[in-house]
Amino acid sequence: MKRSNLPLEFGAEPMDIEIGPSHPAMHGITRLSTRLDGEVVTAVEVEIGYLHRGFEKECENSTYVQVIPYTDRLNYVSPILNNIGYSLAVEKLFGLDVPKRAQYARVILGELSRISDHLTCNGAMGMEVGAMTVFLWYVKAREYLWELTEEVTGARLTHNWTRFGGNANDLPDTFFDMLEERLKKVEAVLEEGVKMLFKNKIFLDRVKDVGVLSRERAIEYGFTGPMLRATGEPYDLRRAEPYLVYNELDFEIPVGTVGDSYDRFLVRHEEMLQSISIIRQAVAKIPKGGHYQHDRRAWLPDKTEVYGSIEGLIDHFKVIMEGSTPPKGEVYQAIEGGNGELGFYLVSDGTGKPYKCRVRPPCFNFVSALPEMLIGHYVGDIVPIYGSINMIGGELER
Amino acid sequence: MGVKTKAPAIEQGAFFTTRLDAVLNWARKYSLFQYPFATACCGMEFMATAASHYDQARFGAEIPRFSPRQSDVLWVAGTINHKMAPIVKRVHEQMAHPKWVIAFGACASSGGFYQNYAVVQGLDRVIPVDVYIGGCPPRPEAVLDGLIALQDLIQTRGPTGHTGINPRQTKEVLLLSRQ
Amino acid sequence: MQTAKKPSVKTVQRQGGFLIDLYLPAIIGGLRITLRHFFRNVITQSDVVTISYPEQKRRISPRWRGRHRLTVREDGFIKCVACYMCETVCPAKCIHIEAGEMPDKSVEKYPVVFDIDELRCVFCGLCVEACPKDAIRMDTGIYSMASTERVTFDYTRNMLMDAHAKTDKTKFPSTPLPLTQEEALPQSTAKLAG
């Protein structure tokens, strides 16, 4: 148990209190064993594992394409980003090229996913300090985006949308018809959120200067994503190690100055606005063309071929019976997920199933740093600090 | 596997329902305080159901009470693994009678596609379940249908719900032995 | 590997200062917004986004992956040829097929048993993609399954074919991916068996 060196107030007896695993502030699944001196946290131990679902073991027993639905459920607030990360890793293994249109489509849906992730996180942070209304408005905005993704992928949350060599289906016309209207609605909700929270002293008092982690400590802990950027380090994989077509798009990387909950909140807010701008640019630039490039080792041929030719049918059967068979080798591919660097490390032994599939979840590092962030703060601070790290059980514990 | 038919309808004669019971059950079904035991992805859809677009509150199932004493219905939304199972059981035991349980989504109902060492293959191996909602995760519409199904159950069966452990009537391939 | 572009950085603006320390301006500003919502919703209901679900239903995407159906040929026989593709690709292992032969050899192979445990199904849609015969689809538009009994989630072949008969094909046109066999074969003379 990590302890602080603070002397006990009044020499009172400390109180041990278990927070979680089922506690409104723990998002369901983490346990904090805390020791309190009055209301001040003096020691914390984080226990995780309440949502361990054996993701990596499941991957070893599944073919490459069967893993895609599992990745949906890693970070279940921004599933498409996981899809994209995993597919990029497998495509790297294969050496596949993805059609330009599919890449743009991935960027568009990926950024929609990022917005929905940040909406949930910021809304939940509002809820945890008592601003329930803001949370419900943010969830309402998220609903607008989910309708959009549903239009493309056929599911609200667990999309299973990317394939090796492209996407399962193309962006339909209805999607583009709805998009601009929905983005406007989301912007309106964000604007309301700004008015409700951003200048409210009560909210600012709750989040300012709590959970501070310096830039150096954050880097030592391996922070990435909004948590790192809030400390002032402009590290964003979309720029640092560009993938897809992010090099063709303009956006700014928001950074904070202090590295407290408040900076994280602001960075996420600004990122949503940047994502909206990225989506607008991508929609203007998206080329015509195919959404899927067939490679016979990777995934199914076009249905026309399957129905019409014996070679197509054999390819189809082979890839399903044996799975996609990438060459032997190992790759690491990381993308900027909702929470930070979401990396997939794949080892292929040339068979249809991954020999090893390891995920680098961004929020594992955040949770490891939790004791350092919490100790010395009040009980009431646990909640907004915990909310600001956006712990997602699915990717934390896999 | 043989042909399955629909679940047998609840036998009307088997339960002697008086007028008073009907009124009491009516009250129970429109005042369902909930304990959202949200662990995973389904929790997101639970939020969506409670939020403005679907507004679960219309059915009187508002007010998430995180104290098991004060809640009537336990929504188990998300995967329950072996580490979490005792906690669900404990929360269920702490709930004041009458209480009901809704298994929300594939993972809670049956383990979903996590058929491995970590995951409990269905919540009904740990606590009795009154309503199952299929889907991964279920759409909010499905959730509301589940809630309506629970309300119907309360109206017809009264406070007991499904007594005892639900018989596992599916002939699924069990990868794990019973816990 | 693409080359890294120089990032443009924007420092977020932290709020603070005397006006904020007064509490009241922000409280009044917040109240203005909530009151606007309140009065709009009480008087005209113009902001209310709620869908009164059992009575009102939202339009769902034609691509929505709902409960399965098993399609049939024009002569009414099941299209499925029991090739086990869907069972193989299913990550949830929720499909169970047993193949059989017709005695008169009019059909080479067909599913005697085709069960789906919809409670285990994760609605990923891989079975639809994996089907070489366009025999299984998830475009029934049935998005809601809830029951007090577990058995009601076990769907047999006949129940799934029944879902096909009941599907409103105009409301949910064929998904772009599985073209029908007839569409796919305008130039081919030989029909595949089945």
Add this chain to the structure above:
Amino acid sequence: MDMILDILTIPLVQAVIKILVFVLGFVMAVGTVLTLMERKWMSAVQDRIGPNRANIGKFTGHGALHIAADGVKSLLKEDTVPAGADRFLYLIAPLFSYFPAILVWAVIPFAGPIGSVTFQITDINTGLVFIFAVTSLGVYGAVLGGYASNNKYALLGAIRTSSQMLSYEVFLGLSLIGIFMVYGTVQVSKIVELQNTYWFDGLIPKWGIFTQPLAFFLFFTGMLAEAKRQPFDQPEGESEIIAGYYLEYSGARFSAYMLAEYVSIVAVSAITVTLFFGGYQIPWLFPDGFHLLGYSLALPPVVVALLQAGSFITKTLIFCWLIIIIRWTLPRFRFDQTMDLGWKKMLPLSMANLVVTALVLLLTA
């Protein structure tokens, strides 16, 4: 007939009737309805519809029947007593939470007197002091409940309640001393009557809000804290200590706590209205009718009393509504910030208010 009238003149009988009408007929009824109205109003703020499904046949009453459903259900729910609880205290604690919210009504006038009949349960001449004495009892319900539950969360809630309520009482009292000074009395009926005097030839009434504007803000904030409403609901602090001091209560006792919260909202509103918004007074309405700028309209005393009661009830309801809307607008303070606000900001401010009031009175006297 004469006998009935005779009985009605006995003060005790009058008091009992008044208690029944005011407390049961108004306070409890409004408190109960507020439980539903909070849900409906918060839905309106959040772009939702809110409860509307409970029905008898076709009748739903826009959700009104949910009150009945909630009431019946909670009576039927199992009454849990946690292991290790102090059983006696645990069982009686919910009753204590009602004391302040109900007793306060003893001194609050609903309308002006008609002859010798007053619309006030009792008009003790230390009314305001009585209100203080009673509101400070409110802490017992929470502290006993939290202490007796044998639960650490509940205990934290209880500790928070006691320190919050005790601290806020201090400046609550100080902020009201200004009212004493301005009206020169602590008798509630007198304070209300004096709020019907006017500045500028009968144009602007001397309501508390105009004579003591700063005190109003301080008092209202303090009262929110006394009622444990957001932004001061740390004792219940839903997101961190779950339900605070009533965490372990279920069924009827839990509803008792919930209802007590709403009843205390009504009480808070009524006190605020009485002291700062003229109580039952309608501007320019005197016991014999309206008088404004030389124009006048004579009214019989019964009509005046009815108008006054209506005005009092309307004002109270508006405040109930405002308190609920505030809850769904603002985040909540952290516990130590609540204390900071009380001791470091509110207390000096209320003292400053006293000094300024005293100076002004001295100069104008």
